[in-house]
Amino acid sequence: MRGIMETVVTRPRSVRSKINQNGRIVIPAAIRQEMGLKAGESLLMEVEDGVLRIESYPARIRRIQQEFAQYNRPGVFASDELIAERREEARREDEEIKRDRELYQARLQKAEQVA
Numbered sequence: 789m790r791g792i793m794e795t796v797v798t799r800p801r802s803v804r805s806k807i808n809q810n811g812r813i814v815i816p817a818a819i820r821q822e823m824g825l826k827a828g829e830s831l832l833m834e835v836e837d838g839v840l841r842i843e844s845y846p847a848r849i850r851r852i853q854q855e856f857a858q859y860n861r862p863g864v865f866a867s868d869e870l871i872a873e874r875r876e877e878a879r880r881e882d883e884e885i886k887r888d889r890e891l892y893q894a895r896l897q898k899a900e901q902v903a
Contacts, residue, residue, distance in 0.1 A: 815842070823847070 801822065805813050815825065825831070825844055832843045843851070 803816055807813055832848055834841050
């Protein structure tokens with residue numbers, strides 16, 4: 789029986805494959821099954837440091853959701869935060885424009901008094 793804090797680590801599966809004349813690579817059935825891939829499904833591929841990473845769209849979405857889960861706060865919507873931040877930014881911009889107008893008006897009055 790495993791302890792509560794233990795994690796199960798699966799070894800990466802490694803297979804040898806060849807690229808055919810058309811540039812195609814065969815993904816063995818066992819790996820397709822493990823990854824939940826079906827014939828005709830679109831995949832995402834990226835190369836980093838000479839390593840090809842192949843991922844299904846659902847797997848990419850799950851991975852990104854897991855990466856961003858640390859920023860999620862229960863009961864708080866990111867859209868609401870974004871709207872509030874944008875409104876605050878607009879308020880500051882309006883204040884800056886008002887100050888600039890007032891400064892311009894003061895300079896204009898001063899110039900009129902000198903003339």
